[in-house]
Amino acid sequence: MPLAPENATWFAETFARLTDNIGQAVLGKAPTVRLALTCLLAEGHLLLEDAPGTGKTALARALAATVQGSHSRIQFTPDLLPSDITGVTMFDQQRGLWEFHRGPIFASIVLADEINRASPKTQSALLEIMGESQVTVDGTRYDASRPFMVIATQNPIEQAGTYRLPEAQLDRFLMKTSLGYPEHAAAVQVLAGSSRPDRTKALAPIIATKAVADMADLVNDNHVDDAVLDYIQRLVESTREHPDALLGVSTRGAIAMVRAARVWAAAQGRNYVLPDDVKDLADPVWTHRIVMSPDAEFHGANSASVLARALADVAAPMVRGRA
Structure with missing residues (x-):
């Protein structure tokens, strides 16, 4: 039934x-807060690439507090194990039973801090739950909560001792x-408190x-005209055909x-x-999905320029509203 x-x-x-409530804790960052909320209600996950001390943990906590959900924080380090994330099955000698002890991934909002500092094997522990909202441990499937959202962070400056996130992740x-640093007025408010x-x-x-979960289900019925769907697909194909791109936006990216x-x-x-709406979201939803060819990167090209070219080349359709 249409919305x-x-x-x-x-x-x-x-x-x-919801935005205003989160904004009481994350000052002066309403655009990023709106994107984070959009991500939550679209039942997706968010990657924040930022310097330390910009409020990434505060955003995750404020989001969880606003929707009355649970929150956990995982500090990714080189010695972190997959079981440190998902949990482990242990034998209870008194009861004579194997018992699963849930890891920090079982929360509404999970902050994966400095995700690129953990090994690829540990990073892969997130692949199943991010893609399928479930974790399989020792052959047993455990469903994630709903809502469930991973907010992962990585430092764009310090690359020593880090592992680049694979394209699949x-x-x-x-x-x-x-998030970036706050503007002057917001920074003064932070200092005052x-x-x-x-x-x-x-x-x-709130x-x-x-x-x-009800809001996420409700918005699934929001109307997307066939012309808009065609526009999205043409943009996706344009990124794939760009000579500087090794990989363009995937089908998963188009669905996202x-x-x-x-x-x-x-x-x-x-x-x-x-x-x-597609143009507004193109940068945060698609830029990180475009893989540049080594030669193009060497000459200074980046995924943002590929996306900008696609938006310039592909004409947007005229779409009428609905009653």
Whole structure:
């Protein structure tokens, strides 16, 4: 059943309340907060590439507190094991039973801090749960909570002792963005509250965890016109055909755009998606999925230039709204 206009209005009002609440802890970063919320409601995962001390942990905690969900933080290090993330099955001698002890991945919002510092084997422990919302340990499947979101961070400056994320894992992140340092006025507010640096402790939940899942289900019915779907596919094909790109946007990336655009449109009170929604989300949803050829990288080209070329070359359709 298509999303009704009144439901789209309610969605937009709730989205704004959630954004404002998170904004009390993450000052001056409303655009990034909106992207993080869009990611959560599209049931995707977020990669933050940022310098230390920019509020990445605060964003994860504020998001969890706002939706009344659980939060965990995993510090990725070279000696971290996959079982440190997923959990381990142990034998209870008193009861004579094998018992599964859940790892920190079983939370609503999971912060994977400095994910690129762990070995590829440990990073791969996230692949199944990010792609299928489940973990298999010793042949037994355990479902993730709903909502479930991984917010992973990596430092763009320090590369010594790190492992580059493989393309298969990058493709599982719905979006990649950054928080950056706050503007002057917001920074002054942060300094004024330095006696109580963790503002997330004062946040009250806006909605229950189940309501987040209901919002995600509701927005799945937001209308995407065939012309918009065709536009998305033509953009994807354009990135694949660019001479500087070794790999363009994948089919998973195209699906991710449709999911994100549905949320983005509903957050603005619309029960239909416009080509402008695709343009707004193109950079955070697609840039990290484009793999450049070594020769193009050597000459200074990057994935952003490939995407910009696609947006310039592919004409956007004219789409009418829905009642």
